[in-house]
Amino acid sequence: MVGKTISHYRILEKLGSGGMGVVYKAGDLNLGRMVALKFLSDNVAADLHAHQRFQREAHAASTLNHPNICTIYEIGQQDGQPFLVMEYIEGRSLKDELVRGPLSMERLGNLGSQICAAIEHAHKRGVLHRDIKSTNILLTQDGDAKVCDFGLAKFLKGPEETQSQLTGAGTWVGTLHYSPPEVINAQKADQRSDLYSLGVMMYEMACGHLPFEGLDGTALVAAILYGNATPLRQRNPTLPPALEGAIEKAMAGRPGDRFASVAEFAVALREALTPSSNTPSATAATATGQPVLAVLEFENVSGDPASDWLGTGLAETLNADLRKLKLVRVVSRERAQEALRRRGTARQVANLADIGRELGARWLITGSFQRSGQRLRITPRVIDTATAEVLASRKIDGDWENIFELQDRVVSDVMDALEVKVELSARERIAAPETRLLEAFELYARGRKVLNELGKNSLEEARECFEKAIALDSHYQVAFSGLGATYAMRYSHRTDPDDLTRATSYLERALELDPELAEPYPYLCYAYMRQGKVEQAIAAGHKGIEYQPDFGQAHYFLGTAYIVGGELDPQYLFSAVKTLLRAGAVERRWVPTWMCLGGLALNYGAYDHAERFLKQFLDIERSGTAMGRFVGAETLLGTISLRRGDRRRAREWFELSRDRLVASDHMYRESLLALNACGLGDLVLREGDITAAQAEYRRAINTAKEFPRTLGHLRVLTRATCGLASAYAAAGERSRAEVLVRTAAEHLESIHTQPQTWVLEGGESVLHYGRGVALARLGELQPALEELSTAVARGWHDAAWTETDPEMAPLADLPRFRELVESLRGTLQPLFEP
Numbered sequence: 001m002v003g004k005t006i007s008h009y010r011i012l013e014k015l016g017s018g019g020m021g022v023v024y025k026a027g028d029l030n031l032g033r034m035v036a037l038k039f040l041s042d043n044v045a046a047d048l049h050a051h052q053r054f055q056r057e058a059h060a061a062s063t064l065n066h067p068n069i070c071t072i073y074e075i076g077q078q079d080g081q082p083f084l085v086m087e088y089i090e091g092r093s094l095k096d097e098l099v100r101g102p103l104s105m106e107r108l109g110n111l112g113s114q115i116c117a118a119i120e121h122a123h124k125r126g127v128l129h130r131d132i133k134s135t136n137i138l139l140t141q142d143g144d145a146k147v148c149d150f151g152l153a154k155f156l157k158g159p160e161e162t163q164s165q166l167t168g169a170g171t172w173v174g175t176l177h178y179s180p181p182e183v184i185n186a187q188k189a190d191q192r193s194d195l196y197s198l199g200v201m202m203y204e205m206a207c208g209h210l211p212f213e214g215l216d217g218t219a220l221v222a223a224i225l226y227g228n229a230t231p232l233r234q235r236n237p238t239l240p241p242a243l244e245g246a247i248e249k250a251m252a253g254r255p256g257d258r259f260a261s262v263a264e265f266a267v268a269l270r271e272a273l274t275p276s277s278n279t280p281s282a283t284a285a286t287a288t289g290q291p292v293l294a295v296l297e298f299e300n301v302s303g304d305p306a307s308d309w310l311g312t313g314l315a316e317t318l319n320a321d322l323r324k325l326k327l328v329r330v331v332s333r334e335r336a337q338e339a340l341r342r343r344g345t346a347r348q349v350a351n352l353a354d355i356g357r358e359l360g361a362r363w364l365i366t367g368s369f370q371r372s373g374q375r376l377r378i379t380p381r382v383i384d385t386a387t388a389e390v391l392a393s394r395k396i397d398g399d400w401e402n403i404f405e406l407q408d409r410v411v412s413d414v415m416d417a418l419e420v421k422v423e424l425s426a427r428e429r430i431a432a433p434e435t436r437l438l439e440a441f442e443l444y445a446r447g448r449k450v451l452n453e454l455g456k457n458s459l460e461e462a463r464e465c466f467e468k469a470i471a472l473d474s475h476y477q478v479a480f481s482g483l484g485a486t487y488a489m490r491y492s493h494r495t496d497p498d499d500l501t502r503a504t505s506y507l508e509r510a511l512e513l514d515p516e517l518a519e520p521y522p523y524l525c526y527a528y529m530r531q532g533k534v535e536q537a538i539a540a541g542h543k544g545i546e547y548q549p550d551f552g553q554a555h556y557f558l559g560t561a562y563i564v565g566g567e568l569d570p571q572y573l574f575s576a577v578k579t580l581l582r583a584g585a586v587e588r589r590w591v592p593t594w595m596c597l598g599g600l601a602l603n604y605g606a607y608d609h610a611e612r613f614l615k616q617f618l619d620i621e622r623s624g625t626a627m628g629r630f631v632g633a634e635t636l637l638g639t640i641s642l643r644r645g646d647r648r649r650a651r652e653w654f655e656l657s658r659d660r661l662v663a664s665d666h667m668y669r670e671s672l673l674a675l676n677a678c679g680l681g682d683l684v685l686r687e688g689d690i691t692a693a694q695a696e697y698r699r700a701i702n703t704a705k706e707f708p709r710t711l712g713h714l715r716v717l718t719r720a721t722c723g724l725a726s727a728y729a730a731a732g733e734r735s736r737a738e739v740l741v742r743t744a745a746e747h748l749e750s751i752h753t754q755p756q757t758w759v760l761e762g763g764e765s766v767l768h769y770g771r772g773v774a775l776a777r778l779g780e781l782q783p784a785l786e787e788l789s790t791a792v793a794r795g796w797h798d799a800a801w802t803e804t805d806p807e808m809a810p811l812a813d814l815p816r817f818r819e820l821v822e823s824l825r826g827t828l829q830p831l832f833e834p
Contacts, residue, residue: 001039005029006078009037009085017041025088034088035073040081055082063125068118070138070148089146094137094205099612101585102208102236105243105360109273111137112202114145116266119198122147123191123262130189132197133178134204177210181225181253192255195262199250202269206247207235208585214578227253236585238292238331238360238550242272293418294331294361295319296340298378299347299368307371313445314378314407318365320434320478321411323518328418331359332518332551335587338627349388356385360550363391365414374400380410382417392417403438435473443469444479451486462486477513480506481520488523491530492667495709503527518547522554529561532756534568537561552587553628559583559596567755567764570795576600577832584616589627591617598636599760601832605798605824607640609832614640631664632657632672632760638679639761643801647683654680668759670707674700674716675761681723686806690731697724712759718747719762722770726807729777737778744771765796773807785816792820799824 001011001024009026015036016023024037055075062072071087094111097103103111115137122129129136129150136149180196183189203211211229212220223229229251232244246268252258259265295318298311315333322330339355347366356364367380376398382391394413398406435441447465450458466483469476484507491499504527507520521544528537541558548554559580565572577600583593594617601610614633620626621633638653654676661673681696700720704713725740748767751757772787788802788811802808803821811817 006037006083007076009035011037028085034090036086036088038084038086039078040083063127064122066118066121068114068145068147069121070146086148087146089138089140089148091139091141093135094139094145094201095134096612097139098134098204098208100208100616101588103205105240105273105357107143108202108205109269110143111139111145111205112269113266115147115198115201116262116269118145118147119194120262120266122150123194128189128191129194129197131175131178132194132201133175134201137201176216176220176224177212179224180255181227182255184221184224190255191261192258195250195258195265196252196255198262198265199247199258202247203229203232203251206239206243207232209235209582211251225253227251234549235582236360240272240362243269246272292329292331292361293322293363293365294336294339294356294359295322295333296336296352296355296364296366298366298380300370301368302371304371307369309442309445309449310369310371312449313441314367314369314410316445316448316478317407317434318380318410318414321407322365322414324516325411325415327415331361332548332554334551334553335359338589342625349383349390352383353385353388356383361385363418367393367410371400376400376403376406378406378410380413382414401438403441404436434478435469435476437473440469440472440476440479443472444476444482447479447482447486451482451489459486459490463490475513477510477517478519480513481510481517484508484510484520484527485523488527491527495711497531500527500531504531518544521547522551522557525554525557525561529557529564530756532564532754534561534565534572534755538565550586552583552590552593555579555583555586556590556593556596556628559593563596563600564755564758566795567752567758570793573600573795581832587627588616589620589625591620591626592628592630594620595630595633595636595760597832598633599763602636602640602643603763603765603796603798604832605643605800606832607644607800611637611640629666631661631666631668632676634660635672635676635679636761638676638683642679642683642686643798643804645804647687650683651680654683668711670703671710671712671716671759671762674703674720675759677703678716678719678723678761681720681727685723685727685730690727693727694724694731697721697727712757712762714747714751714754715757715759715762715767718744718751718767719770721747722767722774725774726770726777729774734778737774741771741774741778744774763795765791765794768794769796769802773805776807776810779810781811781814784811785814785820788817788820792824797824 001022002013004011006026008029010029011024011026013025014022015025021038022041024039026035026037027033028035065071070089073085073087076083076085102108119129119132127150129147131149132147136147138146138148140146178197178200180189180193183193200211209230212223215223232247233239233241246265249268250258250265259268295315298314300308300311319330319333322328336355336359339358343351343355343358347368352364352366356362362385364383364385365380366383367378369379370377378396379393380396381393383389384391392413396406396409396413435444443465447462447469450465451462463483463486466479466486469479470483473479484503484505487499487503487506490496491503504524507524507527510517510520521540525537525541525544528534528540538558538561541554541561544551544554545558559576562572562576562579566576577597580593580597580600583590584597587593594613598610598614598617601607601613614637617630617633634653634657638650638657641647641650641653657676658673658680661669661676666672677696677700681693681700684696685693697720701717701724704710704717704720707713710716721740721744725737725744728734728737728740744767748764748771751764751767768787768791772784772791775781775784775787788796788808796802799821802824803812808817
């Protein structure tokens, strides 16, 4: 169609397609404007019902005139087939926006208000939409919402009123995830049915996930009918309770339990997102949830830098005590530290309130302290983040030796300011300090302050502080926890197994001393994972999320544990994807999450999703807000381009990645340089430049041998060995290729017992696929098929590349090869849908 002129519209490019229609961008030759032309898809063009739905969309939308509804200009015909001429909207869908995770409360409020206004406008004119979902909401370049696709619309009055929305018993022609229970039960739909779908979409906007995500078929239908959605604040703990209540009411199973209209729902959303400034403490504790607060370091106003450590110590103690009370929900210290670092340390109330809002906290706790000789004054501040109002700022004075008692008074004053009643039993839980030795407390606080910097030198300084604190007090549980976390992070720099042994030992000891500590679990998850203790890692990871649901790294560590588990059982990879998507929703700036998702999606052949995840990584990196510094996204993007057949673009990505890696000091630099060389080798081998391919694979092998302590060393070496074997086979050097193929097999035997050595682009499935390519090049077709079958059993799911890879051409006519390819088609791509 591109390049054709239909009526007075010149078709310029294809914008997209769905189950029913294909949409093109076109120029209106009469009016000189851009429009969108929608045609019926070829597979439904002969369907009378499809024509009727198409006409109904035009009729329904043409009766509406609203700034947040896509305008229908006219309906025409071409060769007997109808087409719609619509407003052209330059932007993207809400679904694409939600790939980045849940919307901010401000963005959710703005878009929610616009969408509700559009749907209410349609309802007042007797039109039901019947297919409200995030793909049917377009976002303009100005960020405004446009509701489109009234293809399933029907009129509340007139001859079509009783027309069924079902194509068969229990079959919904809309999108099942958004379908209201009454429609699934073949009952009559009304405005409240649209309201249910709108509630599902608002859930998706607030959490970054659909309520019944991961389910399909009869399991999905049952979950919708029984209302078994995951609670919103379990997925996003930072949501205001009133917002959770409003969305849950819109999604009520019985239409009579929902709001009476979309307008009512819009009012509830607005009130939930703009709490009254006249009663800031009234919402401190509600019947539907706990208040959310964040704690920042206290400021040293003594003028003596030697006392700076106390600001961290006060924040750490206050954070720990508030968690033990279990009366409030406390933002993880890691998130609070990162927000403070990114926004600067200015102590103006407005800046602090901004930090609190960014963290999703209703209140922010901070303050100052002043030491003069043996006297100490602590002034805690409780800030209402919605109004930037200071609720409490009371001076607490006492002797330096009584610092632990003073800290208890700080906790008590904070809870009084929030009007949260603390029972005697709860006070008893925090009565005893973690240590009674002031020197140990100082060492612990100093260790915490430098651990938060996560630099190589600061990790060593933190280790020394924690070890000295423990030497003074052998029951100092939080010092053991800090020391264990330090050793876990130290392993990332040194890849020394002894660091993992020490990490697990100290973290387990911390839990022996205090089973309610939250910090040890995510770091135990990471340490167990790198030790190959998959089941223990997963169990610890779930505990970490239970204790700190807003800590993105807790979700990330669990996701990586599932990836490593996928080396033993590919079923774990389903959980890895779901967990990492949740990690991205909780903390989108933790960029390693997007790298892992990109690598998994690539392995499944979901190239569009993989590219989206990796470009999300690059966007965050360019914005300067990235957490968890990482490298190598360009290498994966090069592999995506190669598998799509765009070799020019693949070369550009590989070369850009090489240049960036060479200039980097990242701890995975050498591993990724070698893997990037393998990617370039794969590219030039398929271009027929065998000499260049051999050079790239040798470069990868030499890098791996030169740096044997790098993460995934044997995997990188195996990947390069398989590539070099293929290049020798292509050059006719059979004996050399056969030696390398045997060497790769020996390496794979060792790797199979070491799932913890997993590294991006070095998974067992990729390595077995690479060895299969080498065997195919040698003409060993049955062994090549067996190797490919092993790759599939280990988690290889890229049907498109398996079928189109020129290196697999010798296998193309074998029935077993065709069966393998067919078994992979479309099996896992839906996992990556937001």
